[in-house]
Structure formats: C-alpha cells, structure tokens
Amino acid sequence: MEFNISTDIFEDLTYIYSGKLTVKKNVKCLYVIIAAYDLQLQNVVEHLENYFKENDSAWKLPKDFFIISEQRQLKQLEEQVLKLACTDPIIIFNCKDFPQLNEGFLIRLLKRNDLELNEINIFYYLVKWGIVNTGLTLNKKSFSPILIFDKDRSILDFVIDTRKWTPIDFMNLEKTIRNCIPHIRFYQMSLGDYTEVKNEFKDILPNGLDDEIMQHFKDSNPLMRIPSNDNILPPRESACPFDSNIINAKDVALIATWINGGKGKKHVFQFKNIHFKFECVYRSSIDGFDKYDNLYKYKRVVIVIKVRNSGEIIGVYNPFGWDISYSEYILFKLFRDFLSRYFIFSLTNRVNPIISYHKEGAMSKISNERHILFGTSDLSINGIYCTSEQHSFKKKIIDKVRFEIDELEVFHITNKNIVITLSSNIPFLIIIFILYWLWILIIFIILNKK
Structure with missing residues (x-):
C-alpha cells in the first residue's frame, strides 16, 4: 500500500516512535490528521479532532475550509468549519479557490441560516x-x-x-x-x-x-410581520451573538448603517465591522418600567421596543439628548454632528424595514412624570403603555395608536475610535477652520487700515 504523505508531515508524526504527538507550528494540522487516517493512527486522529473542536483559533481560514471540503474522512470537523466560515464568509467567497469548491459543500454553505452576508x-x-x-x-x-x-x-x-x-x-x-x-x-x-x-x-x-x-x-405590509409560509425560507440570522431580548446582530448592523447615513439595505454593515459600540444601559425586564429618568445622562441612544401580544419591533435613534427645542436641533445639525440623523424605525417586517426621519416640531423629552416623548406624539412611553400618532416624523412605524410594551431596551451609542469621531464631525471642523481664518483676515484688514 502506498501513502501520499510529505516528508515534513511524516517527520512530525513522532508519535509513531515515542508515543508522544508533536506537530511543528509551520505544518498544517489538518494534513497531519489526513496522514494519521491513512496510517490508521486513530489516537492521533481523535486527539487532533478534539483540539480543533475545542479551539476555534486553531483554524486557518480560508485554506482549512477548502481542505475540509475535499476530505471525506474529516466529517467530524465539517460542522465547525462551516460555522466559522459563516461568521466571515467574504474570505471564503472571495478566495481564489472558491470557484473550485465542490457543489455539495457549496450547497451546505448556502443552506446555513447563520451565513452572515x-x-x-x-x-x-x-x-x-x-x-x-x-x-x-x-x-x-x-x-x-x-x-x-x-x-x-x-x-x-x-x-x-x-x-x-x-x-x-x-x-x-x-x-x-x-x-x-x-x-x-x-x-x-x-x-x-x-x-x-x-x-x-x-x-x-x-x-x-x-x-x-x-x-x-x-x-407584504411593512407595518406587519410577514406571514409564515412553509415554502419561504426563513431569514438568515447573524452568526455573531448580541446581548438583547429584542434585536439580533443583523438588526444592529442595519441600525448602525442608518446611523452612519446609509438608507438602503444592500450595503448594510456586517456586525463585526460596524463603527459604533452598542452598550445596553437599560432593560425593562430587569430595571422596570418606571425609572426612565435615569436615561438623562445618556445623550446618544437607541431605544427598541417589543410590543406585547403582536411581537412587533419598533424603536428610535436619538443622537441629540433630551429636552432640546427644534431650533437647538437645527444648530446641532449644522455645527456639531452633521452625519447624525434623528429617526424612528420599525423592524417588524425585516425584509422591508421602515426608517422615518424627523421633519419638524417637537424633539425628545423625559417629563417630570418620567414619560418619554419622541416628536409631538409620534412615540410616547408611559410605563408599560405607549401611544403613536404621526406628526413630527415622515412615516408611521406602527398601525396601532395605543399598545403595551413587552420589553424595552436602551443602548448607549459611542464611536469605536477617535478617527470615527473626528470623521463624523468633519463639517463642524471645516466650519471652525474657515471661521478662524476669516477672523484672522478681518483683524489683518483692520490693522492695515490703521
């Protein structure tokens, strides 16, 4: 019987002589497993398979993905490598080896609910x-x-x-x-x-x-959930975990895209690449429905609501803080954060989500009675009770006028690094720069006239 095993792989299998398995760092462990299968070294196979199962960092993608796809004896590792590929599928799809992927393994990848693309x-x-x-x-x-x-x-x-x-x-x-x-x-x-x-x-x-x-x-009414149909495949869910009882990582990526100025769904961020950090600072199932005044200290938040009984999901992005007038809002837009847009939204129909931008009138407020108000009465939160009547925003996000909250979560939004912070305020920095040099020019002209 002949074996197609390279010299490097064979030398690394010192187990054959000493009973101890040592694999050099520059040798692909998957090739060692394949060689061990050929040599019927079952203990080596089991040891390395367990090593891969317990250590995601042991995988070298995309190369290992394509090795697994071609080796029938590595069935034990197929599920894990497919799951890892789903978290960053671009490195698989954009690899030069992708066109050579066999049809069966490609179909297994396409069938994944957690394919993040x-x-x-x-x-x-x-x-x-x-x-x-x-x-x-x-x-x-x-x-x-x-x-x-x-x-x-x-x-x-x-x-x-x-x-x-x-x-x-x-x-x-x-x-x-x-x-x-x-x-x-x-x-x-x-x-x-x-x-x-x-x-x-x-x-x-x-x-x-x-x-x-x-x-x-x-x-399909965007204000309503899409009816279930056995012939319609379910939406793909993100492979990345996100701490929320209402939204998932794909929802967060879409909201981050909207915050960043994107309006469509085609070029939505991937969750791992979003520019913002979402930190949950309030959850009604833990913190109650009567402590909303604690939100005053957070000036940039996303609030999401799950409606009782219907399961509809609505929310708001408030980049400006609380109790500001419409004139203050205009000044804020011009001189502080040009990219930020104040909007409410619905994720009830995730295929056709709704984003509704503020157009005029009242902004956001937390009253002395601990009521939260967005717009004139576009979204009013009083304990577990909500009302929604379109006035200050361009579109409706829910058909109901009055409803109860099943869960409410508040996420504090911060930029992940200083570069993003500066880039989001470029218009403001340009205006300051122009005003500075204009002031210098005026002083220069006045001095010369004297």
Missing part, C-alpha cells in the same frame, strides 16, 4: 461560481465579475456584464447552478435587490418565481 451578494457569488464551472463555451471576458470593496471589506458593488451573453450562455449557467438556486432566499431580498437580480438574470431563475415574489411584495 446580504442575500443579493450571496446570489452574485453563486453566479460567480457558476460562471467558472459552466465550461469553456462561455465568453470569459463578459463573464468576469467585478468586486468592489470598501475599507471594511464589505461589498459595495458586484458587477457582472451580461450585455454580450447569448441565450445559450444563460441556459448553460442555469444548468450549472440549478441545484444551488433553491437555497438562495429571494423572498428575503428587498424589492430593489430582487428587481436588480430579475433584470439581469431572469432566464436562470426558476419558473414562476418572479410572479410569486412580486405578489409577495405586493401583499
């Missing part, structure tokens, strides 16, 4: 994989995807030029990705994202899908 980008990566695996009949130049990343390695755009494609090209691509397409969660895309996909790749989508999805969006 926006659905439209997952779809485009699948198309990229399909392009490479369709064969030499394709026009490689027109089938070259263009990935554009921002400084945090989040996808800003993903362009595939299909203008020169023929019907045969689309047909061949559809055959290649046919088994993978059912695991793309088209129903979890926004209407804008799905429309973009449909316009470019309608010919590779399953028959009848377009009519079903367009009807789904037509029937």
Whole structure:
C-alpha cells in the first residue's frame, strides 16, 4: 500500500516512535490528521479532532475550509468549519479557490441560516461560481465579475456584464447552478435587490418565481410581520451573538448603517465591522418600567421596543439628548454632528424595514412624570403603555395608536475610535477652520487700515 504523505508531515508524526504527538507550528494540522487516517493512527486522529473542536483559533481560514471540503474522512470537523466560515464568509467567497469548491459543500454553505452576508451578494457569488464551472463555451471576458470593496471589506458593488451573453450562455449557467438556486432566499431580498437580480438574470431563475415574489411584495405590509409560509425560507440570522431580548446582530448592523447615513439595505454593515459600540444601559425586564429618568445622562441612544401580544419591533435613534427645542436641533445639525440623523424605525417586517426621519416640531423629552416623548406624539412611553400618532416624523412605524410594551431596551451609542469621531464631525471642523481664518483676515484688514 502506498501513502501520499510529505516528508515534513511524516517527520512530525513522532508519535509513531515515542508515543508522544508533536506537530511543528509551520505544518498544517489538518494534513497531519489526513496522514494519521491513512496510517490508521486513530489516537492521533481523535486527539487532533478534539483540539480543533475545542479551539476555534486553531483554524486557518480560508485554506482549512477548502481542505475540509475535499476530505471525506474529516466529517467530524465539517460542522465547525462551516460555522466559522459563516461568521466571515467574504474570505471564503472571495478566495481564489472558491470557484473550485465542490457543489455539495457549496450547497451546505448556502443552506446555513447563520451565513452572515446580504442575500443579493450571496446570489452574485453563486453566479460567480457558476460562471467558472459552466465550461469553456462561455465568453470569459463578459463573464468576469467585478468586486468592489470598501475599507471594511464589505461589498459595495458586484458587477457582472451580461450585455454580450447569448441565450445559450444563460441556459448553460442555469444548468450549472440549478441545484444551488433553491437555497438562495429571494423572498428575503428587498424589492430593489430582487428587481436588480430579475433584470439581469431572469432566464436562470426558476419558473414562476418572479410572479410569486412580486405578489409577495405586493401583499407584504411593512407595518406587519410577514406571514409564515412553509415554502419561504426563513431569514438568515447573524452568526455573531448580541446581548438583547429584542434585536439580533443583523438588526444592529442595519441600525448602525442608518446611523452612519446609509438608507438602503444592500450595503448594510456586517456586525463585526460596524463603527459604533452598542452598550445596553437599560432593560425593562430587569430595571422596570418606571425609572426612565435615569436615561438623562445618556445623550446618544437607541431605544427598541417589543410590543406585547403582536411581537412587533419598533424603536428610535436619538443622537441629540433630551429636552432640546427644534431650533437647538437645527444648530446641532449644522455645527456639531452633521452625519447624525434623528429617526424612528420599525423592524417588524425585516425584509422591508421602515426608517422615518424627523421633519419638524417637537424633539425628545423625559417629563417630570418620567414619560418619554419622541416628536409631538409620534412615540410616547408611559410605563408599560405607549401611544403613536404621526406628526413630527415622515412615516408611521406602527398601525396601532395605543399598545403595551413587552420589553424595552436602551443602548448607549459611542464611536469605536477617535478617527470615527473626528470623521463624523468633519463639517463642524471645516466650519471652525474657515471661521478662524476669516477672523484672522478681518483683524489683518483692520490693522492695515490703521
């Protein structure tokens, strides 16, 4: 029997001679496991498998991911490496080895509920994989995807030029990705994202899908939860934990995107890359519903509410503090934090969330009776009781006028580093700089006249 084991790996298996396992740092442990399987060294296999299971830091992604995908004898480690890949899938999808990933393992990745990437980008990566695996009949130049990343390695755009494609090209691509397409969660895309996909790749989508999805969006009220349907795959959940009884890490990433000035869902932050720290400073199930005056000391907060019985999720971002007038708000906007926008929101329908910006009138206030008020009466919190009537904000976030709170959480928002703090106040710093030199110029002119 012949074994395909490198000299370095064989030398590291000193267990064969001494009964002690020593592996050099520069040798891939997965290759040692593979060699141990070939040599039927079961104790070595079990020892190293346990080492990987107990130490996430032992994994070297993306290389180890692709090793696992090709080795049937490493079944014990497949679930763990898939879970790790879901926390940072870009390093997998953007790896040069990704187009060579076998279909079965790709499908296992696409089926994961914790795959941390926006659905439209997952779809485009699948198309990229399909392009490479369709064969030499394709026009490689027109089938070259263009990935554009921002400084945090989040996808800003993903362009595939299909203008020169023929019907045969689309047909061949559809055959290649046919088994993978059912695991793309088209129903979890926004209407804008799905429309973009449909316009470019309608010919590779399953028959009848377009009519079903367009009807789904037509029937979907953003103020209401999407009805459950066994044929609709559930939304993907973040693989990253977040301390909240109401929102998850993906919700936090979306709120952070809104705070940072982004309005759409396509380019939402990944949770690990958000610029802000969310610190829970108040939770009604622990702190009660009658101590809201304790929030005075926090000038920049996100408040989220889970509505009793219905489970609807609404909230507000208050970047300006409490008891400020509308004129003070205008001055704040001009001279302190130009990027911050005061808004209320709904995550009741996560496929079609609502963000409603302040337009005029009353701001935020905590009364002497410990009532919280946002806008004129757009969101009023009195103990466990709430009212919501649209006045000061542009859109409604809930159909109900009166309702009760099941849970309320308050998160203090801070910038993660000084660079973000300075960058968010660039307009203010520019104005100060201009005023300073204008003052110097005025003094210079006055002195020269004398």
